[in-house]
Every structure is written in structure tokens, then in C-alpha cells.
Amino acid sequence: MLDFVFDAGHGGKDPGAIGPTRKNEADFVLDICLKAGSYVKEQGYTVGYTRTNDKFLELYERANISNSLKPKYFVSFHINSFTDPSVNGLETYCYSKGGAGEILAVNILEELLPVMDIPNRGVKTANFAVLRRTQAPAALLELGFMSNPEQESKLSLETYRNELAIAIAKGCIETLGGNYKEQPVFTPVQETKPNYDYVELQKELNIQGYGKLAIDNIPGPKTLAACPTVRIGARGNITKWIQKRLGISADGIFGEKTKKAVIDFQKTNGLVSDGILGKNTWRKLLGL
Numbered sequence: 594m595l596d597f598v599f600d601a602g603h604g605g606k607d608p609g610a611i612g613p614t615r616k617n618e619a620d621f622v623l624d625i626c627l628k629a630g631s632y633v634k635e636q637g638y639t640v641g642y643t644r645t646n647d648k649f650l651e652l653y654e655r656a657n658i659s660n661s662l663k664p665k666y667f668v669s670f671h672i673n674s675f676t677d678p679s680v681n682g683l684e685t686y687c688y689s690k691g692g693a694g695e696i697l698a699v700n701i702l703e704e705l706l707p708v709m710d711i712p713n714r715g716v717k718t719a720n721f722a723v724l725r726r727t728q729a730p731a732a733l734l735e736l737g738f739m740s741n742p743e744q745e746s747k748l749s750l751e752t753y754r755n756e757l758a759i760a761i762a763k764g765c766i767e768t769l770g771g772n773y774k775e776q777p778v779f780t781p782v783q784e785t786k787p788n789y790d791y792v793e794l795q796k797e798l799n800i801q802g803y804g805k806l807a808i809d810n811i812p813g814p815k816t817l818a819a820c821p822t823v824r825i826g827a828r829g830n831i832t833k834w835i836q837k838r839l840g841i842s843a844d845g846i847f848g849e850k851t852k853k854a855v856i857d858f859q860k861t862n863g864l865v866s867d868g869i870l871g872k873n874t875w876r877k878l879l880g881l
């Protein structure tokens with residue numbers, strides 16, 4: 594018996610809702626669904642999926658998969674759409690009020706609202722096949738409106754999809770009576786050392802020809818733009834700066850230990866945990 598089955602809506606020949614710049618619902622919900630699943634698993638719970646790639650499933654197949662996996666809860670991931678592009682908002686669905694499905698729908702909605710910062714359209718009931726035919730208490734999420742240009746562009750950001758995934762994981766775990774434990778591997782240096790030394794980094798970026806930065810100890814978009822991709826095998830003063838920033842011994846050689854520290858930092862910050870310093874990781878390192 595599983596704790597959850599997560600169902601990414603649409604897929605394959607059915608792209609779901611299509612946004613103003615042609616991004617589609619099926620891709621976004623698959624990504625959010627898999628991310629949410631990995632966060633839930635990280636906390637020690639079990640998760641199954643109706644699909645883990647871009648394939649088409651009938652609604653009854655989704656319910657059948659869930660019923661054969663016998664989870665405690667079922668969650669279906671969707672994004673709304675409407676003819677008026679100005680409409681946006683979050684809503685979640687359950688089959689009927691008063692049951693465990695409603696509690697799940699409420700918990701996830703409440704975790705998502707502060708993260709999404711869009712109108713609250715509330716918890717609603719609907720006779721959707723995936724809610725009706727699933728034996729487990731079930732919730733269906735409509736994560737904003739694809740038809741809203743601002744929402745489509747927010748959903749295009751991996752960091753945003755990550756935040757949604759974490760919020761959904763929290764709501765799910767709370768419904769099981771658990772507590773989502775943040776994983777405090779890394780304490781931001783700013784908290785203990787308010788005058789963290791960015792001067793050293795800015796100087797080094799200039800010396801190595803990555804930028805022509807003002808040495809002002811205030812990292813901003815220009816500093817971020819100058820930061821190169823850094824990965825295992827790198828060596829030198831930029832690596833040294835990264836090591837100091839991560840609080841590990843600073844020998845200027847990017848080896849396995851540095852990679853592990855980067856992965857820990859990425860996990861703590863909800864980033865893709867590949868041990869490579871790309872723009873998203875740099876942004877968090879610079880406190881932006």
C-alpha cells in the first residue's frame with residue numbers, strides 16, 4: 594500500500610491547456626508532479642504515479658492505476674484555462690465535501706496560496722472521473738490559469754514549479770498527520786556575517802575576464818550575469834570563493850567534497866541538485 598498516487602493530467606496526444614506562448618499544461622504538470630513526488634519521498638513516504646513521461650492515458654486508466662496501487666490518497670495535477678486571459682487564481686477539487694478528500698484539497702490549497710500569490714478560488718466539488726472512480730480519497734489541483742500570460746511565464750520558471758511542488762508535498766504530508774521537515778543543511782552566511790565579502794568575487798570575475806563589475810560588495814544582476822558555470826574539475830580563486838561561501842575548506846579545487854556541498858546547498862534551496870553552479874545556484878549563493 595502506497596501513501597500517495599500522483600496523477601499528472603493530460604500527456605501524449607493531449608497537451609491540455611495551451612498558454613499564450615504555446616507552453617502546455619501536460620508538460621508543466623508532469624514536472625510539478627514528479628518534483629512533488631520526490632519531495633514527498635525525501636520525507637520518507639511512498640509515492641506512485643499514473644505517468645512519469647509524456648504519454649496519453651484515458652481518465653478511467655488513471656483511476657484503475659490508482660486503484661491497483663491502493664494508495665491512501667490520490668492527487669491529480671492540472672492547470673486551468675479560460676477565454677478571458679486576465680482571469681487567474683488557484684482552486685482545488687474534491688468529489689464531495691465532508692470527507693478525507695476535502696481535507697486533502699484544503700491542506701494543499703492552504704500551502705499553495707502564500708507561494709502562488711494569486712486569487713483564492715477555493716475548494717470546490719466536481720464529478721470528475723478521476724475523483725469519482727478512484728477508491729482513495731482524492732483531490733484535483735488547478736494550479737492557476739495557463740491562459741493568463743503572467744501565470745504561464747511564472748510556470749515557465751523551474752524555481753516556481755519547485756516552490757509549488759514543495760507546497761503540495763507539505764499539504765500531502767500534513768494530511769497524513771506528518772510534519773514536513775525542512776532540510777537545514779545550509780545556513781545562509783548573511784545571517785551570521787552580514788558583511789559577507791563579495792568584493793573578492795567581483796574582483797576575481799573581473800580579473801578572469803567574466804565581467805567589468807563595479808567592486809561595491811553588492812551583488813546584483815550584473816554580478817550574477819558575470820558568474821560562470823562552475824563544476825567538478827574547476828580550480829582557482831572562484832572555486833575558493835564558492836568553498837568559503839559554502840563553509841567548507843577552501844583549497845580552490847572543485848572535487849567531490851565541493852560537489853557534495855553544492856548539492857546540499859541546492860537541496861536546501863529547492864534547486865535542481867546536480868552539483869553544478871549554473872545561474873539558479875549562483876543567484877541563491879549571491880542572496881538574490
Ligand SMILES: [Zn+2]
Binds near residue numbers: 602610618670672
Ligand atoms: Zn487539465
